[in-house]
Amino acid sequence: MAIKGKVRHALRTVAAMACAAACVVGVGACGTDGSNEPKIKVGIKFDQPGLGFKKSGTYEGFDVDVARYIANKLGYTDSQIEFKEAPSKQREAMLQNGDVDMILATYSITDERKKAVDFAGPYFVAGQDLLVRADETGITGPEDLNGKRLCSVTGSTSAKVVKEKFANEVQLMEQPGYAECATALLSGIVDAVTTDDIILAGLASASRGKLKVVGAPFTQEYYGVGIKKGENDLACKINAAILDMEKTGEWERAIESATKGTGYKPDPKYNPPVPDEGCKNDV
Known part of the structure; x- marks a missing residue:
């Protein structure tokens, strides 16, 4: 039994060393599913x-x-x-x-x-851009936001950029996420949503044609x-x-x-x- 125990211990040691070597060669940690797959x-x-x-x-x-x-x-x-x-x-x-x-x-x-x-x-x-309803024609860039209702995420720098650089009179609504902003836009509660253009494009795609990106980016991220x-x-x-x-x-x-x-x-x-x-x- 003592010999068998030593053998099992040795096998576990070898397996652990192999796993460690795999992790050094690669980037990630070893799998936790028992497969020792990195x-x-x-x-x-x-x-x-x-x-x-x-x-x-x-x-x-x-x-x-x-x-x-x-x-x-x-x-x-x-x-x-x-x-x-x-x-x-x-x-x-x-x-x-x-x-x-x-x-x-x-x-x-x-x-x-x-x-x-x-x-x-x-x-x-x-680039920071604007998301609007598909039938919107009056908002073609941030300079058109004075007096408009704008949505962005709480703590986001996007709304701050618009207010500081383009539209001091913008009415800002903050939401916990951009999906909530898109919902507010679809329901007419706000006139536009602002953040990075590719994030807005993803929201527009999910809206099935009801929303569109203005296409006038004014920053680089x-x-x-x-x-x-x-x-x-x-x-x-x-x-x-x-x-x-x-x-x-x-x-x-x-x-x-x-x-x-x-x-x-x-x-x-x-x-x-x-x-x-x-x-x-x-x-």
């Missing part, structure tokens, strides 16, 4: 149609498509990707704590955020892949994957799929972007 944990939004959306246990949207492409290029199959919800306020902590290996969740690259985490990318450049500090090699690999996605046409197809039926087109002055963030070596 996993990559990716933070996304669960409530943004067209970008990161959880639906009946599946995940869809542009951020999801880019995440899958990157993970596949890193050597992971789709079954090895574990998507986790990454609310805006928790993104830095999730990376710092190792809850996720990377985050693709409309995560704009900023100097302030780079104090806490690193970024790869960008993989998309969004560089969406990056959030990673833990010091992951230079990982940043280089992610940038190479993004560049490959752009060159093969998969990037454009993912955009078209995410915004189908809206007529939305990314600003060609900035898209597709050159992924040069975070990697100290050439892609």
